Amino acid sequence: MRVVVEPSRYKIPLARPSIGVAGKTGSWRLERPIVDNNACTRCFLCEIHCPVNVIRVEPETGVSINYDYCKGCGLCADVCPVGAIKMVPEE
Amino acid sequence: MGLKLVLTGNYSIAYAAKMARVNVVAAYPITPQTSIVEKLAELIEGGELDAVMIRVESEHSALAACFGAALAGARVFTATSSQGLLYMHEMVHWASRARIPIVMGIVTRTLGPPWNIWPDHTDYMDQRDTGWVMSFAVDNQEAFDLTLQAFKISEDPRVYLPVMVGIEGFILGHTTMPVEIPDQSAVDEWLGPRRQPYVIDGSDHLALGNLASPEDTEEFFMDIQNAMEEAKKVIAEVDEEYSKIAGRPSMGLVECFKCEDAKYLAVSMGAWSGDLKEAILQLRDEGFDVGLARIRYYRPFPAEQLYERARGAKGVVVFDRAISFGSAGPIFLDTLASIARYSRKTPYVKNVVAGLGGVNITSEDFSKIIRKFVEEVESDALVPFEWYHRRGG
Numbered sequence: 001m002r003v004v005v006e007p008s009r010y011k012i013p014l015a016r017p018s019i020g021v022a023g024k025t026g027s028w029r030l031e032r033p034i035v036d037n038n039a040c041t042r043c044f045l046c047e048i049h050c051p052v053n054v055i056r057v058e059p060e061t062g063v064s065i066n067y068d069y070c071k072g073c074g075l076c077a078d079v080c081p082v083g084a085i086k087m088v089p090e091e
Numbered sequence: 092m093g094l095k096l097v098l099t100g101n102y103s104i105a106y107a108a109k110m111a112r113v114n115v116v117a118a119y120p121i122t123p124q125t126s127i128v129e130k131l132a133e134l135i136e137g138g139e140l141d142a143v144m145i146r147v148e149s150e151h152s153a154l155a156a157c158f159g160a161a162l163a164g165a166r167v168f169t170a171t172s173s174q175g176l177l178y179m180h181e182m183v184h185w186a187s188r189a190r191i192p193i194v195m196g197i198v199t200r201t202l203g204p205p206w207n208i209w210p211d212h213t214d215y216m217d218q219r220d221t222g223w224v225m226s227f228a229v230d231n232q233e234a235f236d237l238t239l240q241a242f243k244i245s246e247d248p249r250v251y252l253p254v255m256v257g258i259e260g261f262i263l264g265h266t267t268m269p270v271e272i273p274d275q276s277a278v279d280e281w282l283g284p285r286r287q288p289y290v291i292d293g294s295d296h297l298a299l300g301n302l303a304s305p306e307d308t309e310e311f312f313m314d315i316q317n318a319m320e321e322a323k324k325v326i327a328e329v330d331e332e333y334s335k336i337a338g339r340p341s342m343g344l345v346e347c348f349k350c351e352d353a354k355y356l357a358v359s360m361g362a363w364s365g366d367l368k369e370a371i372l373q374l375r376d377e378g379f380d381v382g383l384a385r386i387r388y389y390r391p392f393p394a395e396q397l398y399e400r401a402r403g404a405k406g407v408v409v410f411d412r413a414i415s416f417g418s419a420g421p422i423f424l425d426t427l428a429s430i431a432r433y434s435r436k437t438p439y440v441k442n443v444v445a446g447l448g449g450v451n452i453t454s455e456d457f458s459k460i461i462r463k464f465v466e467e468v469e470s471d472a473l474v475p476f477e478w479y480h481r482r483g484g
Contacts, residue, residue, distance in 0.1 A: 003164035
């Protein structure tokens with residue numbers, strides 16, 4: 001199957017997504033997820049479920065969250081099977 | 092020259108998809124389309140066509156599957172009818188606005204309720220504003236030719252829009268006639284490899300359909316309109332090139348049948364144009380200067396060509412097998428707008444809506460309607476809109 005990609009002279013509704021195209025969305029946050037990495041079982045559910053892809057789970061260090069872009073939706077806290085993530089109101 | 096096969100309209104479309112060497116077919120069965128994709132399944136199963144048949148749970152999914160495969164670089168084909176086409180309608184817009192080449196066969200069938208499997212053009216006309224290039228065949232040979240050409244038009248960088256090819260269910264769909272199939276090697280050389288403006292196959296981070304500003308969005312749509320204008324040239328070019336392979340003359344967007352010197356011009360689209368041609372021959376024998384401009388492409392609408400054909404005529408009668416309820420037939424509206432676009436002086440233009448729900452309209456009916464139309468024009472008593480309906484026969 002051969003495909004020739006030949007650009008159009010017209011506009012195409014395509015975009016290249018990148019972190020933070022809408023600015024640092026962390027400022028939208030009303031509640032901050034706080035992680036207890038001692039309780040964390042490294043199940044990766046929070047990383048998989050994060051809708052903005054700002055959670056990383058490392059086997060050694062546990063969960064880290066990029067608060068510059070985390071909007072505080074609380075999905076990670078909701079899916080955590082051991083209650084290791086708590087949502088705390090922002091100051 | 093290739094083969095001559097005796098094919099139904101549906102099989103003609105299936106064979107055209109085969110000659111285009113489609114990679115992916117996804118479809119959901121619906122009368123009267125089903126035998127197109129049944130034939131393709133048979134060709135794939137028999138090893139005559141190297142393609143993947145994706146079975147899906149609905150027409151919406153059928154076009155979604157085709158769309159995904161097309162995004163990834165596959166040449167795709169699907170077909171549907173009537174309610175199925177309506178169910179697919181959201182994806183129809185996705186394909187054109189994403190500028191992804193796709194070819195689809197539409198085997199027209201009346202919309203319900205009441206339940207009805209006979210053909211008219213209402214399901215097809217419902218796709219009018221989707222941004223697809225839309226052609227419509229008069230016979231099985233043309234169904235084959237238009238479908239094969241659709242791949243070339245759709246994949247032209249000046250167009251990059253999906254193309255739908257219409258035929259009437261049963262009247263063409265399930266009746267046979269000899270169809271000339273060109274040589275595969277000639278088709279391969281003419282059609283070339285799949286072309287598209289971008290590929291989404293996981294090798295690069297691309298997102299389609301992101302939020303865009305009102306201004307950007309409007310510019311995307313302005314480009315579709317520009318591409319439609321370009322498509323008029325591309326269609327004529329492709330038809331011309333294809334005529335060399337096929338060994339038959341090209342017709343472009345509109346077929347002109349005895350229309351050069353016609354004082355009275357009929358405008359129509361689809362299989363019943365065959366009956367209309369018979370009526371025109373009969374009326375010519377009776378001394379009426381009648382001709383026919385037959386729409387082969389409804390989108391882009393051949394405005395210039397129709398104006399050129401209509402400008403010298405005293406009267407134009409437009410036959411529609413669909414209606415925009417509360418207004419008139421869609422071809423009539425486009426024809427009137429086309430003429431008015433180029434001239435303030437318009438001939439008498441009449442709309443006859445007929446054949447809805449699959450009511451059979453014969454050459455006798457056409458002769459009767461046109462005789463009456465000429466009388467109306469000559470006595471300056473035009474009835475601008477008429478729903479011609481009859482029972483029996």
